[in-house]
Amino acid sequence: MIKTSTFQIQIVCPGCNSYHAVSGIVDFDTCQNCGKSINVRSILNERMFGMMDRVKYINGFLAGSIEQMGGTGAYKLLYTSMPPECEECRVLLDESMLIKAIEENKPVVCPSCNHKMPVRKADAEIKEFHPKAVGVINDSHGKDDNEKNTDKTEMFVFKCMTCGAGLELTNDTKRTTKCNYCDNENYLPDSIWTKLHPNKEVQPLFLMLDLVENDIKETIDYFLRVTAIRVYSKHFENFICSYFEKPFVNESLLIWLKCFLSAKNDKSGFNMDFEKLHKFFYDNLILGLENHPVELKMTVAEYGYNIPVVIQEKLSTDNNDSVRCAFAKNGNLDKNIYKKLQQDKNEDVAAEAKKHKTGFLKSLFG
Ligand SMILES: [Zn+2]
Numbered sequence: 601m602i603k604t605s606t607f608q609i610q611i612v613c614p615g616c617n618s619y620h621a622v623s624g625i626v627d628f629d630t631c632q633n634c635g636k637s638i639n640v641r642s643i644l645n646e647r648m649f650g651m652m653d654r655v656k657y658i659n660g661f662l663a664g665s666i667e668q669m670g671g672t673g674a675y676k677l678l679y680t681s682m683p684p685e686c687e688e689c690r691v692l693l694d695e696s697m698l699i700k701a702i703e704e705n706k707p708v709v710c711p712s713c714n715h716k717m718p719v720r721k722a723d724a725e726i727k728e729f730h731p732k733a734v735g736v737i738n739d740s741h742g743k744d745d746n747e748k749n750t751d752k753t754e755m756f757v758f759k760c761m762t763c764g765a766g767l768e769l770t771n772d773t774k775r776t777t778k779c780n781y782c783d784n785e786n787y788l789p790d791s792i793w794t795k796l797h798p799n800k801e802v803q804p805l806f807l808m809l810d811l812v813e814n815d816i817k818e819t820i821d822y823f824l825r826v827t828a829i830r831v832y833s834k835h836f837e838n839f840i841c842s843y844f845e846k847p848f849v850n851e852s853l854l855i856w857l858k859c860f861l862s863a864k865n866d867k868s869g870f871n872m873d874f875e876k877l878h879k880f881f882y883d884n885l886i887l888g889l890e891n892h893p894v895e896l897k898m899t900v901a902e903y904g905y906n907i908p909v910v911i912q913e914k915l916s917t918d919n920n921d922s923v924r925c926a927f928a929k930n931g932n933l934d935k936n937i938y939k940k941l942q943q944d945k946n947e948d949v950a951a952e953a954k955k956h957k958t959g960f961l962k963s964l965f966g
């Protein structure tokens with residue numbers, strides 16, 4: 601199943617100390633400010649995410665920023681697992697369309713504004729970053745200008761500092777450039793250089809993955825067990841917030857929810873607090889519950905193990921039979937809810953609910 605992970609990456613250039621927008625998953629990139637080569641690979645593959653398992657993190661539905669400040673290897677990363685959007689007009693892009701573009705090796709063309717984004721099939725560099733990557737959309741490293749919408753070569757004239765002759769500069773000109781008349785070298789001042797190389801905006805890179813259910817399950821297990829990364833519970837919350845602002849449904853998201861909502865903490869107290877995260881999820885879910893997508897409600901109904909009673913009551917009277925039927929399969933509901941579901945007007949719902957013991961037998965064996 602397809603999952604999209606979106607990155608915006610900036611790395612501090614060791615040459616000039618300014619933030620450089622990384623244009624792709626590459627070994628080396630050229631600083632747009634000073635022209636120095638930046639070792640992107642060592643930061644992407646070794647330092648980014650610190651001690652966290654990068655692949656596990658990327659397989660999760662999370663959102664957040666990670667910033668490593670100071671020293672060599674300083675970087676800023678923005679991450680989200682929300683569905684891919686056109687970087688220009690923000691329209692939602694269909695994931696299967698993106699996969700098709702990667703397979704055919706054709707640029708993605710936004711159906712709404714015609715903005716073009718280059719595609720790159722997963723090669724060794726990308727596979728090292730994530731072994732289950734299919735490709736990257738908008739990786740523009742080494743692409744010429746025709747493939748991006750960034751247009752025209754601009755030209756400037758600069759007076760040689762020795763003889764005053766006019767030198768024609770384009771954005772291909774080297775920072776140290778020789779005068780054609782007097783042969784002296786000119787080091788282009790910042791004001792000219794930044795005109796030739798305007799600071800690129802940090803573009804989103806869409807990493808397209810092909811995952812199986814177990815990849816997602818392992819991610820949840822990882823976050824349940826690893827104690828040192830408790831701080832990332834904020835990234836669970838960030839994603840939940842952005843999700844409820846713009847709900848969507850796809851296969852990988854539903855598997856994620858299933859694993860997330862059925863995850864049980866061990867009680868050591870040092871691990872990430874999933875009960876708190878569940879509560880955060882349910883607090884968001886309850887607003888406008890009736891209007892959420894049926895598939896979302898079915899997943900919550902069947903797999904949530906600590907669903908608040910108010911939500912249990914609402915789900916037990918949901919208009920959709922499939923939602924109530926999924927709910928009746930849940931083994932962790934309030935006793936009174938089973939009793940209610942056993943009386944359901946839909947036979948399948950009632951039959952499912954009757955599989956759970958209630959009353960006297962439940963208190964003996966339950
Ligand atoms: Zn630089």
Ligand SMILES: [Zn+2]
Nearest residue numbers: 686689710713
């Ligand atoms: Zn667009």
Ligand SMILES: [Zn+2]
Nearest residue numbers: 760763779782
């Ligand atoms: Zn000159």
